[in-house]
Amino acid sequence: MSTKGIGARLTRKEDGRYMRGRGNFVGDMAMSGLKEVAFLRSPVAHAKIEGIEIPDAIRARVFHNADMKGVRPMRPAASLPGFKQSDFPALAADKVRYVGEMIAACVADTRAEAEDLVEQIIVDFDELPVLANIVDAQKPGATLIHEEWGDNVFVVTSRDDDIDAVAKTAPVKVTRTYDMARQTMNPMEGAGCLAYWDERMGQLVLYSSTQAPHLIRTGLAEHLELEQRQVRVIAPDVGGGFGYKCIMQPEELAVAWLAIKLGHPVRWVQDRREHLVACANSRQHHYQVTAYADEKGRILATDVEVTVDVGAYSVWPFTAVLEASMAGGNLAGPYGLEVCRYKTFSVATNKPPFIPYRGVARAGVCFATELTVDAIAREIGREPHEVRFENLVTPDMMPYTNILNKHLDSGDYPECLRRAVDGIGLEAVRERQAKGEEDGRMVGVGIGMFTEQTAHGTSVFSGFGIPLIPGFEQAKCRVTPDGGLEIYIGVHSHGQGMETTMAQVANEILGIDPDLITVVHGDTGSSPYSTGSYASRAAVMAGGAISRTCKVLAERLGIIGAHLLQCGHHEVEVRDGKVVGPRGEVSIADVAKIWYLNPDQLPDDADPGGLEATGGYKPKVDTGSFTYSAHAAVVAVDVEIGAVELLDYVVVEDCGTMINPLVVEGQTFGGTAQGIGTGLYEESPYDDNGQPLASTFMDYIMPGATEVPDIRMVHMETPSPYTDHGIKGAGETAAIAPAAAIANAVNDALRGLGAEINETPMSPRRVLAALAGARKAAE
Amino acid sequence: MKKTVNLTINGRSVTAEVEPRTHLADFLRDDQRLTGTHLGCEHGVCGACTVIMDGEPVRSCINFAVACDGTDVRTIEDFDDDELMAHLRQAFTEEHGLQCGYCTPGMLIMARDIIARLPDADESRIRLELSGNLCRCTGYVGIVRAIRRVLAERKEVASV
Ligand code: FES
Ligand code: FES
Numbered sequence: 001m002s003t004k005g006i007g008a009r010l011t012r013k014e015d016g017r018y019m020r021g022r023g024n025f026v027g028d029m030a031m032s033g034l035k036e037v038a039f040l041r042s043p044v045a046h047a048k049i050e051g052i053e054i055p056d057a058i059r060a061r062v063f064h065n066a067d068m069k070g071v072r073p074m075r076p077a078a079s080l081p082g083f084k085q086s087d088f089p090a091l092a093a094d095k096v097r098y099v100g101e102m103i104a105a106c107v108a109d110t111r112a113e114a115e116d117l118v119e120q121i122i123v124d125f126d127e128l129p130v131l132a133n134i135v136d137a138q139k140p141g142a143t144l145i146h147e148e149w150g151d152n153v154f155v156v157t158s159r160d161d162d163i164d165a166v167a168k169t170a171p172v173k174v175t176r177t178y179d180m181a182r183q184t185m186n187p188m189e190g191a192g193c194l195a196y197w198d199e200r201m202g203q204l205v206l207y208s209s210t211q212a213p214h215l216i217r218t219g220l221a222e223h224l225e226l227e228q229r230q231v232r233v234i235a236p237d238v239g240g241g242f243g244y245k246c247i248m249q250p251e252e253l254a255v256a257w258l259a260i261k262l263g264h265p266v267r268w269v270q271d272r273r274e275h276l277v278a279c280a281n282s283r284q285h286h287y288q289v290t291a292y293a294d295e296k297g298r299i300l301a302t303d304v305e306v307t308v309d310v311g312a313y314s315v316w317p318f319t320a321v322l323e324a325s326m327a328g329g330n331l332a333g334p335y336g337l338e339v340c341r342y343k344t345f346s347v348a349t350n351k352p353p354f355i356p357y358r359g360v361a362r363a364g365v366c367f368a369t370e371l372t373v374d375a376i377a378r379e380i381g382r383e384p385h386e387v388r389f390e391n392l393v394t395p396d397m398m399p400y401t402n403i404l405n406k407h408l409d410s411g412d413y414p415e416c417l418r419r420a421v422d423g424i425g426l427e428a429v430r431e432r433q434a435k436g437e438e439d440g441r442m443v444g445v446g447i448g449m450f451t452e453q454t455a456h457g458t459s460v461f462s463g464f465g466i467p468l469i470p471g472f473e474q475a476k477c478r479v480t481p482d483g484g485l486e487i488y489i490g491v492h493s494h495g496q497g498m499e500t501t502m503a504q505v506a507n508e509i510l511g512i513d514p515d516l517i518t519v520v521h522g523d524t525g526s527s528p529y530s531t532g533s534y535a536s537r538a539a540v541m542a543g544g545a546i547s548r549t550c551k552v553l554a555e556r557l558g559i560i561g562a563h564l565l566q567c568g569h570h571e572v573e574v575r576d577g578k579v580v581g582p583r584g585e586v587s588i589a590d591v592a593k594i595w596y597l598n599p600d601q602l603p604d605d606a607d608p609g610g611l612e613a614t615g616g617y618k619p620k621v622d623t624g625s626f627t628y629s630a631h632a633a634v635v636a637v638d639v640e641i642g643a644v645e646l647l648d649y650v651v652v653e654d655c656g657t658m659i660n661p662l663v664v665e666g667q668t669f670g671g672t673a674q675g676i677g678t679g680l681y682e683e684s685p686y687d688d689n690g691q692p693l694a695s696t697f698m699d700y701i702m703p704g705a706t707e708v709p710d711i712r713m714v715h716m717e718t719p720s721p722y723t724d725h726g727i728k729g730a731g732e733t734a735a736i737a738p739a740a741a742i743a744n745a746v747n748d749a750l751r752g753l754g755a756e757i758n759e760t761p762m763s764p765r766r767v768l769a770a771l772a773g774a775r776k777a778a779e
Numbered sequence: 780m781k782k783t784v785n786l787t788i789n790g791r792s793v794t795a796e797v798e799p800r801t802h803l804a805d806f807l808r809d810d811q812r813l814t815g816t817h818l819g820c821e822h823g824v825c826g827a828c829t830v831i832m833d834g835e836p837v838r839s840c841i842n843f844a845v846a847c848d849g850t851d852v853r854t855i856e857d858f859d860d861d862e863l864m865a866h867l868r869q870a871f872t873e874e875h876g877l878q879c880g881y882c883t884p885g886m887l888i889m890a891r892d893i894i895a896r897l898p899d900a901d902e903s904r905i906r907l908e909l910s911g912n913l914c915r916c917t918g919y920v921g922i923v924r925a926i927r928r929v930l931a932e933r934k935e936v937a938s939v
Contacts, residue, residue, distance in 0.1 A: 011872045011873055011875075012872060012875070014880070015868075015871070015872040015877060015880075016872075017880075018877055018879075018880025018883045018884075019868045019871060019872070019877065019880075019883055019884075019887060020815070020855065020856070020858075020859060020868075021813075021814070021815015021816070021854065021855030021856050021884045022815065022856075023815075023880050023881075024814075025814075025817075025881065027808075027814070027818070028808070028814035030812065110809070112798070112800060112801070186915055187879070187881070187915055188817075188819045188825065188827060188879070188881040188882050188913065188914065188915045188916075189817070189819070189879065189881045237879075237880065238879065239817075239879045239880070239881030240878075240879040240881060240915050240916055242915070271818075271821055272819065272820040272821060272822065272825075494879055495878035495879030495880070495916045496878070497878065662875050663875070665875065665920075666875045666878055666916075666917060666921060669917060669918035669919075669920040669921070670878060670915070670916045670917050670918045671918075672918055673915075673917075673918030673919065674915070674918075696820070696822050696824070697820050697822065697824035697825060697913070698822070698824060702825075702913050702915070704909070704910045704911075704912075704913060704919075705905075705906040705907075705909035705910055705912070705919040705922070705923060706906045706907060706909075706910045708918050708919050708920075710902070710920060710923065710924075711918060711920055
């Protein structure tokens, strides 16, 4: 095996430019004639727009909905029965439905000057009652966010199972309510885009900080009524995405339209306030769970209601349905659940639209199910991990299709749990608890487990019937005349290190040194179509496509090489950057030189396709390869002030064959840190008027270096039977379990006080409220 | 009304006319085209905009350019030939201290300052010193390990 191929702990090729401050993000670009855009955003959560007053002196530089004739509102469909579509215009038409919704676009030489224009616009609002939460939004007679709907529910999904029989006889019954706070995703680079019309190509060019350039191209063309060939989208360096940048932003649509309208380049760069107030909302789930179990803790049935506060609109293309329906579909997690009844509600409120965030829906599901497992354990007096062992799907059952139709492909879930229990030193923690802490704090230990469906494709997404369904993935690979390699892929890296990992996959097949390989990604003008980097799909899908395509090139190199080596082409092998025959070898560089520059020396049977090929790939089974993991946390809770400190954190994860363990660890550490934010710190609260209460990093607490411990990681590696090289996705996974593991640890710590916390973030206020509640109940 | 400001940027003396409301980061990025200084919040919390001013790390987003008259400013672009920064960059890449790279210039400037100022810093001190720099990608694990590694390696060299 190559030392730089799949499995190598290679340092990243992309690091150099970032460390020298030479990255190229949208905000860094310069272009002659470039003007900046600022948006007037609604200061109220729900109102009719009665009029917009724009001073004559600035009228030519201000644009609102009525100016954008011919631009379609985003109105993504979904095939789930009863789903209601919403019209989401780039700039509000006659009504605003959340604070921060865009009403007008202002164009000036600098952002500051554009903001000066924003201040001069006067909007006449007729305010409407505000629905700031799911309870108010579902009340009979509630005001309607979309009048034509008749209620405020985007869609209801459900699964019926005969639960009554179990309910009657089950010895153990546990009922809980769980709440996840609303969050924003906060990549350190917010969104941003720059657009201009290229006269020569007759093409709109949009540079955008996006995870999915092809998807944006399709979206822009459809909504601007252009042909797709008239749109080119390029993602330059992208400073994090985490899901937020996998949808078409209303700002992208507005900026693209402005560029066509004005005939000069325009750019919008999101500031943090815009991000926190108006964009990238996620995570806010509400659960009501009843679980039935036997005396050992084996779960016999669960009965769950999930309500997601999806905000005012469906985003394009993923709509508002993904979150709640995925929540329903993932309720079994890693367990062999046999009976499950659920109902999910996607409820519209006067808040920014919900966008799929790293570990889509699973963070909520994991929180609800894993806290329920621990509640059962406390109820029957067993160790939580023992209850988990009773329920986990075991290796001999693999591949295993669970009752919710998730096809778990491979792995050893109990072993994963065992390693987490060992890794965190459960026994030592129990001893420590028995001794007590000198400072009076309460120590607790908790575990969170999950499975994450990665690279799920056509059959899964077609079930939702959304506008864009992932299919085959393709890669274009070209050997250069000097024996280097260029790889063109349609997915885009926004921190995952694909310029390195994708080169490693090619190296595995051709042996060309990764230093001689360039990965070109993020440009619809050069790469094959791809729906983009989301659903933890890039490593599996683009990795597979590159592998297949490099095999085609190896074959063609072999034919030419064999001719040069004067042997049969079945006698040669391509490895280490060479074509190796029985009696000699020739470098890929030499073969390439002949193909490009000395075709007079080519054999008659050389493939006319040459040293450039596009190949496609889809795993054998497209329902996803399942990565799984156990997170274990030790916490110390200060019961006086409610503060929770993480003392230790262990992640055991199996994401199949690792292309690069260094990168897998990085994804895991970063995801875990985000999950720690979910569990302990991050929250976008709204008041009754729908006003956001966290609009800066002073009130939206992001975990810093003092909040995240030195996370320890244990790898397991069970190749997927369905994907090339056995790769499974790893990008999103680690963000899923931390809130659950930490909550279980906090509840373990507070067990003796009878307190239990079932919501995020577990801020001091909430911890103290849980303690006060327990005291009151005891009285 | 624009105002004249004189300052040294990356060893170069610069005279410029700037709007009083323009902060140093925008001035560096837009006027001087030094785009390695990033903006993550523009309200002084995230540290992405950290530069060195008169030898100390400062947030360029909460300093007005006009208030920087007479100062000596160094941005990430000025450290290409810096031996300590080279050491740190090597450690950052080996410990995977960056992913999207957006926080990285600010992180490196802060990390270099920690190493120069606190040769005996332990892990918890490093974390405390980094608490003004947010990274959304790495969970800080690789960043902290990189700084610890450089501190340890420099100690080793010093004791030989
Ligand atoms: S941009 Fe200056 S501290 Fe965040
Ligand atoms: S590497 Fe992305 S924010 Fe730090």
